[in-house]
Amino acid sequence: MAASFKDARFNDVRPGKVIAWTLLFLGGVVMVTPLLFMLSTSLKPASDVYDLRLIPARPTLENYLAVFEDGRFPGWILNSLFIATVVTLSNVFFDSLVGYTLAKFKFRGRYLVFIAILSTLMIPTEMLVIPWYIMARDFGWLDSYWGIMFPGMMTAFGTFLMKQFFETVPDDFLEAARIDGLNEFQIWWRIAMPLVTPALSALAIFTFLGNWTAFIWPLIVTTSAELYTLPVGLSSFSVEQAIRWELIMTGASIATLPTLVIFIVLQRFIVRGVVKAGLKG
Amino acid sequence: MATIELQNIVKRYGKAATTVQGIDLSVADGEFVVLVGPSGCGKSTTLRMIAGLEDITSGTLRIGGRIVNELEPKERNIAMVFQNYAIYPHMNVGQNIGFGLHASGLDKEAKQKRIRETAALLGLEPLLDRRPAQLSGGQRQRVAIGRAMVRDPAAFLFDEPLSNLDAQLRAQMRLEIKRLHQRLGTTTVFVTHDQIEAMTMADRIVVMRDGRILQVGTPLDLYERPVDIFTARFIGSPTINLLPGRLSHHGDGLAVELDGGGPRVPVLQAVQGTAKDAPVMVGWRPHDLVVDDGAAAAAEAVRLTGEVSVVEPLGSETLVHIDAGGSQIVASTGGKAIPKVGERISVRAPLQSLYLFDTATERALVSR
Numbered sequence: 001m002a003a004s005f006k007d008a009r010f011n012d013v014r015p016g017k018v019i020a021w022t023l024l025f026l027g028g029v030v031m032v033t034p035l036l037f038m039l040s041t042s043l044k045p046a047s048d049v050y051d052l053r054l055i056p057a058r059p060t061l062e063n064y065l066a067v068f069e070d071g072r073f074p075g076w077i078l079n080s081l082f083i084a085t086v087v088t089l090s091n092v093f094f095d096s097l098v099g100y101t102l103a104k105f106k107f108r109g110r111y112l113v114f115i116a117i118l119s120t121l122m123i124p125t126e127m128l129v130i131p132w133y134i135m136a137r138d139f140g141w142l143d144s145y146w147g148i149m150f151p152g153m154m155t156a157f158g159t160f161l162m163k164q165f166f167e168t169v170p171d172d173f174l175e176a177a178r179i180d181g182l183n184e185f186q187i188w189w190r191i192a193m194p195l196v197t198p199a200l201s202a203l204a205i206f207t208f209l210g211n212w213t214a215f216i217w218p219l220i221v222t223t224s225a226e227l228y229t230l231p232v233g234l235s236s237f238s239v240e241q242a243i244r245w246e247l248i249m250t251g252a253s254i255a256t257l258p259t260l261v262i263f264i265v266l267q268r269f270i271v272r273g274v275v276k277a278g279l280k281g
Numbered sequence: 282m283a284t285i286e287l288q289n290i291v292k293r294y295g296k297a298a299t300t301v302q303g304i305d306l307s308v309a310d311g312e313f314v315v316l317v318g319p320s321g322c323g324k325s326t327t328l329r330m331i332a333g334l335e336d337i338t339s340g341t342l343r344i345g346g347r348i349v350n351e352l353e354p355k356e357r358n359i360a361m362v363f364q365n366y367a368i369y370p371h372m373n374v375g376q377n378i379g380f381g382l383h384a385s386g387l388d389k390e391a392k393q394k395r396i397r398e399t400a401a402l403l404g405l406e407p408l409l410d411r412r413p414a415q416l417s418g419g420q421r422q423r424v425a426i427g428r429a430m431v432r433d434p435a436a437f438l439f440d441e442p443l444s445n446l447d448a449q450l451r452a453q454m455r456l457e458i459k460r461l462h463q464r465l466g467t468t469t470v471f472v473t474h475d476q477i478e479a480m481t482m483a484d485r486i487v488v489m490r491d492g493r494i495l496q497v498g499t500p501l502d503l504y505e506r507p508v509d510i511f512t513a514r515f516i517g518s519p520t521i522n523l524l525p526g527r528l529s530h531h532g533d534g535l536a537v538e539l540d541g542g543g544p545r546v547p548v549l550q551a552v553q554g555t556a557k558d559a560p561v562m563v564g565w566r567p568h569d570l571v572v573d574d575g576a577a578a579a580a581e582a583v584r585l586t587g588e589v590s591v592v593e594p595l596g597s598e599t600l601v602h603i604d605a606g607g608s609q610i611v612a613s614t615g616g617k618a619i620p621k622v623g624e625r626i627s628v629r630a631p632l633q634s635l636y637l638f639d640t641a642t643e644r645a646l647v648s649r
Contacts, residue, residue, distance in 0.1 A: 172367035175334050180428070181355035181384025194371040 035256070041249035049245045063250040072225055073251065076233035081258070083145065083218075083229060084211035087152045091207045092200055094154040099162025100188050104174065114163070120156045129220060136221055147221045148229065152211060158203050165199035166192060205266050209259055230255050283345030283358075283435035283468055284310050285331060290340035292326050292492075300326045302492040303340065308436075311466045313459075317479040317515070318489035324472045325440055327489070331470060332361050332438050345435055355384055360429035361438040365445060366421045368413050374424050375400070375409040381428040399431045402461075419450045426458070436468040443478060455481055476516050480504070488512050504566075510643040513564060513636060519600060521636065522570060522610040523562045528637075528646075530557060537563050537637070541606040546583050549632050550647035561646065564636035565610075572601060572614035573627045582629040585610065589624045603628065 041049060042063050044056045051057065067073050102114050132151050133142075141147035169192055177187045193200070215231040222228055228236065234251040237244045285308040292301035301323040308314045316324040329335040331342065333354035342350050349357050360381065368377045379396045387395070400406045403423045413421055422442060429437055439458070443451045459482050462469055473479055479486045480500040488495045488503065488511075496508045500516075507513035513521050526537040526546070535548040535557075546563060565583075573584065587605030599619050601612050603626065612628040620626050637646040 170365065170367070172363040172365055173369065175332075175354075176361065176363060176367040176369075176428075177380075178334065179332060179354045179359065179361050180380055191369060194369075 038249045038252050038256075041246055042253045044246055046244070046246050063246045064254075067247055067250050067254070072228070072233060073254075075226060076228050076230045077254075079145075079227060080212055080230040080255075083148055084208045086145075087149050087211045088204050088207045090149075090153040091155060091158045092204055095158030095203060096162040096166075096193065096196070096200065097188065098154070098159045099164075100166045100192055102159070103163045103166035104169075104171070104192070117156045117159050121160070125216065129217060132217065133220060142221060143223045143227060145227070148218050148227070151217060152207075152214075155207070158207065161203055162196070162199060165196045169195050201266050205262060208262060212255070212259060284308060284343070285436060285468060285470065286341075286343040287327070287331075288341040288343075290327065290330060290342060291338045292323070292330060292335060293338045299338075300492050301330070304489075304492075304494050306487060306494065306497065308468060308470060311468055313462050313469045313471065313482060313484045314487060315471045315473060315479040315483035315485075316487045316489060317473055317476060319515075320474060322489040323492040324474075324487075324489050328361075328438050328440055328470060328472045331436075332359055333357050334361075358432075358435040359438055360432055360434040360436075361440065362422075362425045362429050362442045364441040366413075366425040366442075368421055368424045368428065370413050373410050373412055374405055374416070374427075377413070377424050378405075378427040378431050381431040385432065395431050399427045402430070403427050418446050419454060422446065422454055423457075426461070430461075430465070434467065436470065437462075439469065439471040441473055442471075443473070444475070451478075458482065477518060480516065486516070488515060506645070506648065507636070508645050510562060510638045513638070513645075517566055519567045519611050521564045521566055522612075523564045523638070524605075524608050524610070525640065526561055526563050528552070528557055528559050528561050537561060539563065539606075541608070543585065543606055544583060546635065547632060548635065548637065548647065550635070550637075552637065552646050553648070560640040562638040562640055564638065565630045565634055566636075567600065567611040567613050569634035570610065570612040570628050570630045572612055572618065572620060573629045581632050583632060583635070584627050584629045586625060586627040589620050589622050589626060592619055592622060594619055601626070601628075 036054060040054050040056055043059045043061070044051070045058060045060050045062065048057060098117075102110060102117075128151065136142050136147045136150070141150065173191055173195065174187050177191045182190065213231060214229065215235070218229045219232045219235070222232065225233070225236070230251065234248050234255070237247045237251070285306075287304055287306040289303045289305060290301060291299060291303050293299045304323075304327065306314075316327060318324050326335060330337050331344075333349070333352060333356075337350050341348055344357055344359065369380065372380065375396055378399055379392055382392050382395060385392070396409075397406070400409055403426060405420070405423055405427060408416065408420060408424075413424065416424065422445075425442070442458075443454050446454060455478060458471075462482075471478075471482060483500055485497060485499055486503050487497050490511055496503060496512050498506070503512060503516045507516060510523065514523070524539055524543070526539040526543070528548075529536055529538055531545065531547065535552055537546045537548060539546065570585075585603075585605050587603040587610070589601055590604045590609070591602040593600040593602070594616065597616050598613050599616055601614055601620055603610050603612060610628070614620070635647070638644065639646055
């Protein structure tokens with residue numbers, strides 16, 4: 001019955017494909033293993049944390065109970081959710097507004113403004129943290145929501161991304177709208193924005209995930225535990241008595257859920273957005 | 282409805298060359314005017330200045346008697362149809378048409394009524410809920426026209442609206458637009474580089490070149506009495522035959538000696554403003570130049586002979602390309618009498634059908 005194994009799928013197996021699949025599989029393993037260990041550790045009692053078996057010998061949900069009984073944890077989730085949402089909305093609005101202006105309006109110094117914005121991409125966060133801190137201190141924003149959010153309310157990357165996308169929108173649409181009687185703001189909001197939804201989704205997802213997982217700046221700018229974001233809160237499990245890996249991993253597992261949900265819901269937009277960026281950017 | 286008047290309109294981009302070099306044009310109320318010319322002649326720029334999408338460098342633009350130089354597009358009460366339709370992909374047909382009423386201040390019900398009326402007029406009623414992506418090119422163009430019409434504007438501006446359609450659809454839309462204009466009677470300015478569109482649709486054609494108007498006239502005017510070689514070549518399909526020659530005295534009249542030893546061509550019309558013995562270009566429309574069947578005694582005709590190089594049978598007629606003493610000429614013959622390639626034939630044209638141009642200035646020398 002060997003012939004029955006000659007399925008159509010196996011007929012066009014080529015060496016190139018085998019290599020590609022192998023590499024992809026290895027890459028997948030490298031990506032997924034830490035996540036599996038995170039999940040596995042969250043299901044182990046504290047005494048088994050250094051037992052590196054993937055399937056817990058004595059699976060338990062007590063870590064999850066402990067994390068929620070701690071009381072601060074739901075607050076951290078809400079903080080992260082609030083901050084990531086506000087920053088995302090702000091980015092979607094302002095990045096696209098500036099990107100649109102740079103893409104579609106001809107004015108003196110336009111190129112210079114664009115280069116200036118773009119050049120900030122070359123400065124790493126670690127270097128910006130000090131001026132941000134001085135700014136937050138001088139304005140009295142330390143240990144506040146605004147203090148956590150202000151550096152990310154608009155990003156050079158988002159502006160650049162949106163500018164590139166708006167450049168692909170034909171001017172005819174905007175001119176037709178101008179003749180139809182829309183003002184410039186309405187043209188942007190009602191005509192141009194709906195035409196770049198893939199880019200907007202991609203920007204929203206990147207921004208949300210970036211802020212959901214942001215660690216250094218929220219850690220520096222906050223001092224009171226009520227203002228901690230999830231990653232900062234989780235890290236506090238490691239400083240009090242000892243490193244409580246099982247609790248950190250439990251918190252991290254829970255923190256992964258919203259990102260997973262967002263990704264599954266918006267995946268087609270991400271892929272479309274990235275594909276379009278690849279073709280037309 | 283309104284008149285459109287352009288007075289010495291100039292468009293200059295920065296320090297670069299002037300795109301439109303001071304044009305004067307007056308479009309009457311309800312008139313269908315076509316701006317035609319090769320690409321880069323300034324026709325689209327002129328249209329965009331009328332629309333308010335480009336600033337006017339100098340000159341005066343009036344729509345309905347009102348100076349509109351400084352007015353925003355929306356304040357000019359005009360509607361424009363673009364080359365690539367520019368219908369919004371995220372809205373359905375009904376919303377797209379209704380978008381033209383955005384600034385109308387009508388209530389929802391009145392808007393819906395207008396949308397339905399417009400859609401009915403354009404045969405778009407069954408498509409009102411469709412998205413542009415689900416429409417054919419012709420349907421999209423109709424939606425674009427619908428969006429322009431719904432507002433009942435003072436004037437329609439069309440910027441090469443048919444150039445993205447295939448030949449058959451183009452002919453059909455041409456007819457539809459013309460019919461629509463006859464029905465609505467709205468002042469229309471239409472830009473195209475296609476002389477057939479210009480000839481078939483226009484009340485008057487404006488021929489432009491290098492940012493200037495060369496000639497304004499009815500389609501027949503331009504065909505019969507082109508002011509220069511450019512217009513003569515541009516209007517009419519197939520293109521006019523032009524042969525080099527020299528103007529000379531012959532008896533009491535004038536004649537042209539064709540270069541390369543062709544026949545002497547008597548000039549019956551009055552010739553203005555050129556030195557005798559000057560180099561000229563003699564022209565005949567291919568439809569005036571018919572293949573000689575030898576039957577008619579053609580005393581009043583010019584005869585040219587040559588070898589058939591290409592034959593294009595079109596059904597109702599056949600175009601015959603002839604190599605006549607080094608010059609290529611095109612003549613026409615009835616659909617059924619198709620000469621063979623390589624055959625020597627003679628063609629004749631009535632003496633009155635001759636066009637004459639000064640070779641140096643390219644201006645017409647006879648008034649027909």
